[in-house]
Amino acid sequence: MRPERPASAGLAGAAWFHGVHASGAVESIDLRTQAHRLRDGGFWVVVGHFEGPARAWRFAEVARFDTAAPTFDSDARALGDDAGSTVQRPAWVGPAAADWVSSMDATRYQDAVEHVRAEIRAGEVYQVNVCRVLSAPLPAVDGTQPPASALGSILDAGNAAPFSGGIQVPGDDRVAPAWVVSASPELFLRLADGKVTSAPIKGTATVPSGLTTKDEAENVMITDLVRNDLQRVCEPGTVEVTHLLELQEHPGLVHLVSTVAGELRAEVATGTDPWGEILDALYPPASVSGAPKFAALRVIGELEPVPRGPYCGAFGWIDADANRAELAVAIRTFWWDPGDGGRLNFGTGAGITWGSDAVAEWRETELKARRLISLASTGGWMS
Numbered sequence: 001m002r003p004e005r006p007a008s009a010g011l012a013g014a015a016w017f018h019g020v021h022a023s024g025a026v027e028s029i030d031l032r033t034q035a036h037r038l039r040d041g042g043f044w045v046v047v048g049h050f051e052g053p054a055r056a057w058r059f060a061e062v063a064r065f066d067t068a069a070p071t072f073d074s075d076a077r078a079l080g081d082d083a084g085s086t087v088q089r090p091a092w093v094g095p096a097a098a099d100w101v102s103s104m105d106a107t108r109y110q111d112a113v114e115h116v117r118a119e120i121r122a123g124e125v126y127q128v129n130v131c132r133v134l135s136a137p138l139p140a141v142d143g144t145q146p147p148a149s150a151l152g153s154i155l156d157a158g159n160a161a162p163f164s165g166g167i168q169v170p171g172d173d174r175v176a177p178a179w180v181v182s183a184s185p186e187l188f189l190r191l192a193d194g195k196v197t198s199a200p201i202k203g204t205a206t207v208p209s210g211l212t213t214k215d216e217a218e219n220v221m222i223t224d225l226v227r228n229d230l231q232r233v234c235e236p237g238t239v240e241v242t243h244l245l246e247l248q249e250h251p252g253l254v255h256l257v258s259t260v261a262g263e264l265r266a267e268v269a270t271g272t273d274p275w276g277e278i279l280d281a282l283y284p285p286a287s288v289s290g291a292p293k294f295a296a297l298r299v300i301g302e303l304e305p306v307p308r309g310p311y312c313g314a315f316g317w318i319d320a321d322a323n324r325a326e327l328a329v330a331i332r333t334f335w336w337d338p339g340d341g342g343r344l345n346f347g348t349g350a351g352i353t354w355g356s357d358a359v360a361e362w363r364e365t366e367l368k369a370r371r372l373i374s375l376a377s378t379g380g381w382m383s
Contacts (some may be wrong), residue, residue: 005049010049011060011074013178015045016152017174017317017326018162019066022059025169028176031056035275038320045167046327048314050284051307055176056318057169058104062357073282092150093137095344097377103306104132109365110358111302119299127221128290128299130246130361131349133306134369136377139342142298145170148181151376155183158375159251163187163328165315179336182315183372184328185250185259189278189314190326196234196264200287201248203256204364208247215256215356219245222351223258225286232281235260240306252371258374275318285329288312288349310335311347332372346373 012024022043029037031054038044039068048054104112109132114127138146147169156164161183171177187199197219200266202222203215223241239262246257261331268274289312290296316327334346348369 004290006305010169012172013057013059013175014149015057015059015165015167015169015317017165019064020317021063021065021245022061023063024060024315025175026058026060027174027177028055028057028169029314030054031275032279035279036273038275039228039272041321044318044320045178046314046318047167047178047310047314048279048283048327048330050288050311050312051309053282054279054283054309054314054316055134055178057167057175057178071253076095090147090150092120092147092154092376094376094378095138099136100134100346100373100377101136102132102134103304106362109362113356113358113361115303115350116217116352117354117356119295125295125299126291126300127218127351127353128296129288129349129351130300130303130311131288131308131312131347132304132365133308133311133346134346134373135343138336138340140338140346145166145179146342147177148336151181151328154375155181157256159183159371161332163316163326165317165328167315173303177338180310180330180333181335182328182330182333184315184330184332185248185255186287186329186331187326188316188329189282189327191264191278191318191323193262194269195261197259197261198230198282199243199259200226200285201255201331202287203245203255203347204350204368205254206252208249208254211247211254211256214353215255216245216354217352218279218353219256221291221353222287223260225291226258226260229282229286230260230262230295233265233268233278235265238263253367269323274374279314283314284312285314286328287351290351308347309345311345312349334372334376346376346378 011024042058044056152166163184166181169178190197194265243259315330318325348365350364
């Protein structure tokens with residue numbers, strides 16, 4: 001059954017996740033300085049940049065579904081007429097596959113891997129996630145942004161992911177703009193019934209037999225870091241690793257995933273700024289930074305030539321009325337920037353340890369990007 005036309009039809013913007021569709025962006029806030037505003041209630045969609053800034057958009061209308069919510073054109077948001085016509089979805093026309101460029105070529109990336117290994121040898125870090133950003137020109141057409149929902153439909157069909165979703169808000173004098181489409185397989189933070197859960201991914205291969213002892217050791221290292229982060233906001237003695245080194249299969253690759261959970265401390269849950277305190281404790285996500293986290297962030301700042309932006313940040317929703325939330329680590333994520341004539345961006349990276357091989361790590365970044373970049377590009381699969 002198609003949803004009814006929302007009362008927020010005069011407001012621009014839409015967002016969608018599995019089982020939920022939101023329309024009509026009412027306002028946006030700086031989540032790092034105004035998280036107390038969530039005390040007023042509402043359904044908020046979060047986009048956090050890896051470097052720290054995070055915004056949240058409150059939506060006027062929220063529809064929930066037993067299956068993945070339909071996608072909508074976030075500009076016109078045409079839901080069909082009263083005669084029962086279907087939802088209108090604009091076509092996706094992506095950049096040419098050959099137009100993508102990387103912030104680091106193979107040589108520079110492999111040099112970065114060796115730099116991290118030198119930092120490990122010196123005792124400065126144990127693990128660092130090194131990333132690069134792919135970018136291709138994608139201009140607005142007649143002043144109209146590319147349709148995020150159309151790309152979202154393509155990714156859902158070709159690379160289904162447990163934490164997929166998107167947001168497109170054109171922006172105006174009241175509401176900041178947003179354009180993100182994600183096929184993330186990784187849970188950064190779930191809050192439900194007073195329990196905080198995180199499920200870091202470390203270890204990637206094309207088939208299970210390709211996973212190594214290096215992948216297992218890296219996963220255990222990052223799981224311990226997540227456990228330490230959660231202990232900053234959870235009741236003492238409640239944080240536990242509920243699953244360790246689980247194998248998860250996704251289109252074209254497999255991952256090792258561990259799950260950590262704890263009971264949120266009462267003084268955090270009832271405090272004046274619970275979300276500010278939670279983000280301060282857990283941000284940026286451990287699996288895409290490194291260990292120790294602050295030393296890893298220093299190395300990342302020295303090696304990566306461009307900011308990651310939304311990539312490796314947080315993307316998801318907070319239902320402030322129900323005190324529930326689900327935020328993904330924004331990997332396998334596209335974001336559109338109107339600057340420089342309009343560009344579509346995508347990030348990819350790998351976790352570097354002492355046991356890393358520079359060429360193999362570069363190839364892992366290619367593996368993680370290949371399928372999604374191909375889906376988003378005009379002209380079919382890349383070679």
